[in-house]
Amino acid sequence: MTKYVSTRGQSPAVDFATATLNGPAPDGGLYMPQELPHYSTSEWHDMAKLSYQDLTHRLLLPFVGDCITSERLAELIRDAYQGFPAAGAPLVQLGHQQWMLELYRGPTLAFKDYALQLLTRIFRELLSQRGEKLVLLGATSGDTGAAALAAVAHQSGLGIIMLHPHERVSPIQRRQMTTLDASNVRNLAIEGNFDACQDIVKALFADRDLRQHLPMSSVNSINWARIMAQIVYYAASALSLGAPNRPISFCVPSGNFGNVFAGYLAKTLGLPIERLVVASNANDILHRMISHNDTVLQQVVPTLSPSMDIQIASNFERLLYLLNAEDGSRTAADIQGIRDGSMTQLEPVVYARLTQTFSAGMADDAATVAEIRYIAETTGLAIDPHSAIATKIAREKATSDEYPMVALATAHSAKFPNAMQAALGNAIELPASTANIVQREEKFEVLANDTALVKDHLINEFADYAQH
């Protein structure tokens, strides 16, 4: 059965259930499967015949091991993806060999729904096996919070509280979080910025008394189960565009590196993925690292694609671990060096391995707006700023007109009215499934930027979840 080990090599191997419920490993690293399966061409041919749900089951079962029965896993998958398009992830053609994978048709109109809808059901299942309850705690600047709250609403055994910066998230994103009618979700608006919210969350996780009292886990933490769910749409789209008989490349708008890392895993499982192109906005550490072997961190600047306004891409650690031939101590030293600035380049052999598969590009806000216009003019589609960065860089980096390049579209353009207004002169209407958030009553409390106040609030609101 698959065991999970830490990318930093200092924590004992655990099973899928522990890796999922723990979040990060005790040594601060991220969990990775000790072994990754590899599928043959004929196995991929068989998988090409499966529905999205059945393909999910086929690919995820080996990772779950016997922590969840095969039948139960199939039920969780069916339940998680019932609100999604029947095709799972629809492909749209943009030009010769240029495609776009629409990952924004789930309940909160962001690709994070694919991972979080399934993750929360897996959490519920593992908790009910153990007869335990858990409160998920997180800070959000928009998309993650909306997707996580929607996925947790009405899941028994799970509660969730999300902190967002008061008056600093877009009204649509706030309404997606605050109009959910579920007794197990809570929203706090903190009088401060996103960093203030994140600092409070970190302080609460570090509070031993609180953790003794209230079992907590994180949705911001870089959970293996989130990554594994994302492998499936790479496989489904590759198979529907001719894999395993012909190669395919993907271009992925990236922030924390979770999405594109799932693409790398799809390649490791045996799909003929030629290139993975990482698309960055002005916060371009990933682009600098991949294109120029420059790992120097810079200040985060706000852009039109806020979900990519990140400098420390946590999941890059997982790739580094694989590029370091699964050497945990080396990976720990590299991550430390990048964070404290003592390391400014990857070792030549590691960099060479990285660029065997990865390329990268950057689009600033002006280029993003121009690309939204270009796609609207050439195809009639209104794509969001994150997706636009991907379609632009996909065209620039396509290395062959023999086989497909797929840009991942990660959010619906209705979520970003300011950017769409700037690009097209008008905002985009919300799809009917979501439009009612505009009328629904909002529920959230505003609290001062004060960890002690948030702690009291948490203890009161989630008294039912306390350990006795």
Ligand SMILES: *Cc1c(COP(=O)(O)O)cnc(C)c1O
């Ligand atoms: C989270 C997010 C991203 C970045 O994905 P990572 O897995 O963090 O690289 C890109 N676009 C949108 C719309 C997102 O919400």
